[in-house]
Amino acid sequence: MAKRRTRLKAEITDNGIRATCLIKHPMETGNRLDSEGNKIPIHYVKYVKFSVNGEHVGTLNLGPGVSADPYLSFDIADVKAGDKLALHWEDNKGESDTVERVVK
Amino acid sequence: MQNLCTVAASWVVGGSGILNSMLANAAPRPDAAFLAGDADTAMMEVLGTREATASDQIKLDAPLQAENGAVVPIEVSTILPSPESIVVVVPNNPTPLLSVIETTPRTGNYLRMRIKMAGTDNVMVYVKSGGQWYVTSQEVRVAIGGCGG
Numbered sequence: 393m394a395k396r397r398t399r400l401k402a403e404i405t406d407n408g409i410r411a412t413c414l415i416k417h418p419m420e421t422g423n424r425l426d427s428e429g430n431k432i433p434i435h436y437v438k439y440v441k442f443s444v445n446g447e448h449v450g451t452l453n454l455g456p457g458v459s460a461d462p463y464l465s466f467d468i469a470d471v472k473a474g475d476k477l478a479l480h481w482e483d484n485k486g487e488s489d490t491v492e493r494v495v496k
Numbered sequence: 497m498q499n500l501c502t503v504a505a506s507w508v509v510g511g512s513g514i515l516n517s518m519l520a521n522a523a524p525r526p527d528a529a530f531l532a533g534d535a536d537t538a539m540m541e542v543l544g545t546r547e548a549t550a551s552d553q554i555k556l557d558a559p560l561q562a563e564n565g566a567v568v569p570i571e572v573s574t575i576l577p578s579p580e581s582i583v584v585v586v587p588n589n590p591t592p593l594l595s596v597i598e599t600t601p602r603t604g605n606y607l608r609m610r611i612k613m614a615g616t617d618n619v620m621v622y623v624k625s626g627g628q629w630y631v632t633s634q635e636v637r638v639a640i641g642g643c644g645g
Contacts, residue, residue, distance in 0.1 A: 458611055466608075
C-alpha cells in the first residue's frame with residue numbers, strides 16, 4: 393500500500409466544527425495521456441468518511457471529477473473541544489488512509 | 497482488500513469504535529453512476545427521479561469565470577431542514593457525477609470542494625430533504641478545460 397499523506401484540521405464554529413482535509417492524491421480521470429500517448433489509468437478516491445468519537449457522521453463519495461489533491465470542508469454539528477475527529481478514505485485501487493485529531 | 501484496509505486502519509488508530517461505525521454505515525456506493533458518461537444515467541441511478549424543485553434554500557458559491565477548469569472551488573450551504581444527501585453534477589463533464597454526500601443529522605449544512613470542469617457548464621447541486629429533491633445551479637465559464645484527453 394503506497395503511503396499517501398492526509399491532512400486534517402478542525403475549526404470550531406458556532407454549533408460545531410468545520411472539518412477540512414487535504415488528501416495527496418492524483419485523482420486521474422482515465423482520460424489523460426502520458427508523454428508516450430498511453431492512457432493513464434483511472435485512479436481516484438472513492439470515499440471519505442468522517443466520524444466523531446467513533447460515531448459515523450457523514451460520507452463524501454467522490455468521482456474522478458474531483459480535482460487532484462482533494463481539498464474538502466465539511467461542517468459537523470455538536471462537536472466540542474476534546475472530541476476525537478477521525479477521517480478514513482479509500483481509493484479505487486484499495487489504497488486507504490485514516491487520520492485522527494483531537495478537536496482543540 | 498477493503499476489509500483488510502479497514503482493519504489495518506482501525507488498528508493504527510487503536511479504536512474498534514471507528515471500525516464498527518464504518519462497517520455499520522456501509523450504504524452501497526453508486527459506483528456505476530460515478531463512471532457513467534452521461535448525466536441522465538448517473539442522475540437516474542443516484543436520484544431515482546428526474547424531478548427536483550428549484551430552491552433558493554440551497555446556496556451555491558462558485559466562480560463566474562474559471563481560468564483553469566482543473567480546479568474550480570465550489571461552496572454549498574443549505575438551510576433546508578435535515579438534508580439527507582447532497583449530489584454535485586456537472587452535466588457535460590466526461591463523468592458528470594462528481595460527488596454524492598451521505599449526511600447524518602449532524603452534517604449536511606455546509607460543504608466545500610474543488611472540482612474539474614471540461615468546459616463552460618452549469619454546476620448543479622441537488623439536496624434531498626424530507627424525501628424530496630431540491631436543486632440549484634450556477635454557470636461557470638471555463639477558459640481552459642480541466643479533464644484532459
